[in-house]
Amino acid sequence: MQNNKSNIVVVIGAQWGDEGKGKVTDYFAARADFIVRFQGGNNAGHTIILDEKTIKLHLIPSGVLHEQCKLVIGNGVVVDPRVLMKEIKMLKEEGLSTNLLISDRAHLIMPYHVDIDYHLTNYQNELAAGSTRSGIAPVYADKLYRHGLRITDILNKDLFRNRLKKSFDFNQSLVEGVFKESFKHSFEEIFDEFYNYGQELSPYIGNVTEVLSAAMKENKQIMFEGAQGACLDVDHGLYPYTTSSNTIAGQVEAGAGIGINNTKKIVGIAKAYLTYVGRGPFPTEIKGDLEDKIRDIGQEYGTTTGRARRVGWIDLVQLKYANQLNNFSEVILTKIDVLSGLKEVKLCTGYLINGRPASGVPSDIESFKNIEPIYETLPGWSSLPEHIETIDQCPEELKDFIAKIEEVSETKVSLISYGPDRNQTFKL
Numbered sequence: 001m002q003n004n005k006s007n008i009v010v011v012i013g014a015q016w017g018d019e020g021k022g023k024v025t026d027y028f029a030a031r032a033d034f035i036v037r038f039q040g041g042n043n044a045g046h047t048i049i050l051d052e053k054t055i056k057l058h059l060i061p062s063g064v065l066h067e068q069c070k071l072v073i074g075n076g077v078v079v080d081p082r083v084l085m086k087e088i089k090m091l092k093e094e095g096l097s098t099n100l101l102i103s104d105r106a107h108l109i110m111p112y113h114v115d116i117d118y119h120l121t122n123y124q125n126e127l128a129a130g131s132t133r134s135g136i137a138p139v140y141a142d143k144l145y146r147h148g149l150r151i152t153d154i155l156n157k158d159l160f161r162n163r164l165k166k167s168f169d170f171n172q173s174l175v176e177g178v179f180k181e182s183f184k185h186s187f188e189e190i191f192d193e194f195y196n197y198g199q200e201l202s203p204y205i206g207n208v209t210e211v212l213s214a215a216m217k218e219n220k221q222i223m224f225e226g227a228q229g230a231c232l233d234v235d236h237g238l239y240p241y242t243t244s245s246n247t248i249a250g251q252v253e254a255g256a257g258i259g260i261n262n263t264k265k266i267v268g269i270a271k272a273y274l275t276y277v278g279r280g281p282f283p284t285e286i287k288g289d290l291e292d293k294i295r296d297i298g299q300e301y302g303t304t305t306g307r308a309r310r311v312g313w314i315d316l317v318q319l320k321y322a323n324q325l326n327n328f329s330e331v332i333l334t335k336i337d338v339l340s341g342l343k344e345v346k347l348c349t350g351y352l353i354n355g356r357p358a359s360g361v362p363s364d365i366e367s368f369k370n371i372e373p374i375y376e377t378l379p380g381w382s383s384l385p386e387h388i389e390t391i392d393q394c395p396e397e398l399k400d401f402i403a404k405i406e407e408v409s410e411t412k413v414s415l416i417s418y419g420p421d422r423n424q425t426f427k428l
């Protein structure tokens with residue numbers, strides 16, 4: 001990866017996820033030796049389009065189109081072996097790379113975690129975060145209870161039986177005692193199934209810290225791929241309408257098990273508009289025909305769930321906040337083509353809360369619910385050239401749009417994506 005800062009690149013969604021990170025990470029992957037997932041699980045989906053081939057992944061990092069890349073699932077990722085095995089099989093059938101390394105310290109999503117995710121969403125009612133119901137929150141909870149199960153456990157039959165008993169009994173008691181639901185799992189069936197996964201996955205399992213430490217000493221090019229977006233961070237997002245992990249760049253060291261506390265390039269990804277999948281408040285949400293139009297042109301449907309994403313104008317207060325959390329070296333702007341043809345485009349440049357100007361993104365739900373966006377309206381651009389090499393080929397209206405994003409969010413836009421194909425990208 002050619003840059004003047006370091007051989008480490010961290011790619012982070014700068015909004016609420018779905019910013020087009022799959023394409024951008026694939027762009028960087030062509031120059032990378034390692035691509036590392038460091039948080040989240042199969043609740044995160046990313047799509048890569050090459051020619052007429054569409055690849056949808058949920059656990060395996062985005063570099064599957066590049067055989068030289070080592071694809072690393074770090075310890076901070078929670079792994080559903082059922083999903084992982086399906087992805088490996090799919091990649092093999094497509095003739096794509098399975099040059100995969102899975103941390104032996106990564107935690108396992110068990111079948112009862114998926115059930116509990118459903119029960120938990122129903123229990124929390126209006127405070128539920130709009131979960132994908134993939135078992136993510138329950139497995140992170142078990143991790144902190146310290147009876148979670150890790151990849152390393154399923155490699156040792158006796159150890160796995162002992163540790164599974166603790167996790168199984170606890171979660172059965174939780175389902176039956178708290179949620180008052182039936183627990184429909186067999187200990188022996190789960191034990192056999194997951195121990196067999198351990199045998200099948202063993203060639204891919206290893207010590208990620210050792211591998212990445214050696215790679216750093218050899219000055220290898222390493223890219224860390226974030227899932228979801230910075231504003232869904234469990235600590236810094238709109239709690240409780242967040243994901244269950246830390247999504248900001250500061251999680252890289254903890255979630256990958258490697259100290260990279262040196263100069264690094266941190267790349268934020270932002271769409272030209274905003275999307276959100278969840279039940280929480282959405283200050284810049286667009287309603288009606290325009291929402292449907294943008295959703296359909298942008299194909300804003302969840303990779304994991306197929307759910308229609310909510311659509312809104314770009315929120316530069318939020319983008320500035322994401323920059324404060326991550327200290328982006330640069331921002332890559334995606335899907336500018338989706339807004340082509342609109343007579344005008346809006347950018348949220350500030351917030352009013354209960355009629356008063358607000359500095360930054362509020363931390364409490366009630367204040368967030370009461371946000372009134374302050375918009376700046378700019379003329380839209382009618383169309384874009386079929387192939388763009390430089391910003392000089394773009395309409396003046398688009399140049400003004402990009403300049404306003406940089407000004408208000410205090411970021412620097414370095415790369416523009418104007419279509420789904422990996423070649424529909426140009427540098428500023």
